[in-house]
Amino acid sequence: MKIAQVVCVWPPYGGGMGRVAFEYSKILSTEHQVTVFTPSYSPSQTVSEIAGVEIKHLKSAIKYGNAVWLPQLPGLIKDFDVIHLHYPFFGVHEFIRPRPRQKLIVNYHMRPQARGLASLISSPDSRWSEKLLVKRASTWIVSSHDFADVIVRPRLGNIKINILPFGVDVNFLPGQAKKGIKDNLGIREGEKVILFVGGLDSQHYFKGLPVLLRALSGLEKVKLIVVGEGNLRPKYELQVSQSELNNKVIFAGAVTRSNLPDYYRLADIFVLSSINSAEAFGLVILEAAACGVPAVVTDLPGPRSLVKDGQTGLVARIGDASSLADKISALLKDDSLREKMGRSAHELVEQNYRWSTIGSQLLKLYQEL
Structure with missing residues (x-):
């Protein structure tokens, strides 16, 4: 299958969402053709690559924090079999509309909770866009039964949820810290x-x-x-x-x-x-x-x-x-x-x-x- 991973951040940017998208892409590329779509970063910043995975860094004239407007994205993902959206991705998740033959997987990473003026936009936006995504998604991924039961289901209703926790790579092991x-x-x-x-x-x-x-x-x-x-x-x-x-x-x-x-x-x-x-x-x-x-x-x-x-x-x-x-x-x-x-x-x-x-x-x- 041709899989489009759509995510607002990518390593080395800190945080779990980009790390999970990175690991998912690496795993899926063993059996599928994977392309990552993520906003462009500073030209001087080194971006993590994965052998066999194409990473497209999309430019945008409108950015606010991790929210970006990418009007070119729908045209770029129209020929993929699966769109894997890492939610939330403000400026993008509102406009993801799979074609009849496409499958949309939504990874619900977190409940959007902005502060100050940003909340005046993100709060109504997330409620509206989540209703759209419920209609459009083939399935949802949530990282724990606890979060699904307490947060996701009360917001989204009776949707198909796959519980899939995140993982840790083998470099994280007990031992002594480096000398010095x-x-x-x-x-x-x-x-x-x-x-x-x-x-x-x-x-x-x-x-x-x-x-x-x-x-x-x-x-x-x-x-x-x-x-x-x-x-x-x-x-x-x-x-x-x-x-x-x-x-x-x-x-x-x-x-x-x-x-x-x-x-x-x-x-x-x-x-x-x-x-x-x-x-x-x-x-x-x-x-x-x-x-x-x-x-x-x-x-x-x-x-x-x-x-x-x-x-x-x-x-x-x-x-x-x-x-x-x-x-x-x-x-x-x-x-x-x-x-x-x-x-x-x-x-x-x-x-x-x-x-x-x-x-x-x-x-x-x-x-x-």
């Missing part, structure tokens, strides 16, 4: 390491870093490593300075995919502090787990399904710095419990969440279209 990383980051002897991995741009405001920073205030002998980059970083750095947390927080900036496992291995615990259902899964939870690191996550549909509370990590109340601090403290003060949870988390990934396992399910889904 601790010293380079300024981590002192006896300090416990908390890791946060996420975009620091406006599109990823929902990651909840300000809540985690507030939780940090009452914790002693800890170092929070913040991996990620974006336009909100100065705002977060100001919060650190005003809260007198400079000796507890290190902004590591963007980290390459190949070096990221070492940051997980450096950590005692991982924290996902997201504040709303724009966080639908939390691939970073699985990356940490694959490296044997237990997680503290917020009680959101999707992320909480990746953690067996009390076995592979702990679940905190949403947006509650005190609850987050309590859960972090409980893990940091009990080395035996933390190590046991880390082993269980790794086993969970090996059993259910490697891309080799997920890939087989994806290929089967396509065979049954």
Whole structure:
């Protein structure tokens, strides 16, 4: 089959959606002809390629965040057998209309929840466009039963949903971090390491870093490593300075995919502090787990399904710095419990969440279209 993967972001842009589209394209290309359609990036930016997959970077004169207007796209995808849309893709998902012989798969990655003026457009747009997509889609993919039952079905009704979680590649494994990383980051002897991995741009405001920073205030002998980059970083750095947390927080900036496992291995615990259902899964939870690191996550549909509370990590109340601090403290003060949870988390990934396992399910889904 000829498959068009349509996605608003593509690696090395941070975030789960682009990473999932990348992995899907790589898996599907083993049996099908795959072309990726994604907005063009800065000419100076290196873009991740896949052998045997054509990646078309489409130019647009109108962009706002990750929303772009691509009027040329319908003409480019008209001869494909399957259109695989990674939703949301504002400026594009509204105009995806499969021809009679085409199949449309919609990957529902997240519930759109913009802030400020953007919400005045995105909120009515998503309600309207989701109604259109319900009529047009052959099937939907959602990453967990939890998110499907709590968020997707109440919004979209009785639609055909395939539950297909995201996966982790084999480079994420337990082990020792490369020599020198601790010293380079300024981590002192006896300090416990908390890791946060996420975009620091406006599109990823929902990651909840300000809540985690507030939780940090009452914790002693800890170092929070913040991996990620974006336009909100100065705002977060100001919060650190005003809260007198400079000796507890290190902004590591963007980290390459190949070096990221070492940051997980450096950590005692991982924290996902997201504040709303724009966080639908939390691939970073699985990356940490694959490296044997237990997680503290917020009680959101999707992320909480990746953690067996009390076995592979702990679940905190949403947006509650005190609850987050309590859960972090409980893990940091009990080395035996933390190590046991880390082993269980790794086993969970090996059993259910490697891309080799997920890939087989994806290929089967396509065979049954």
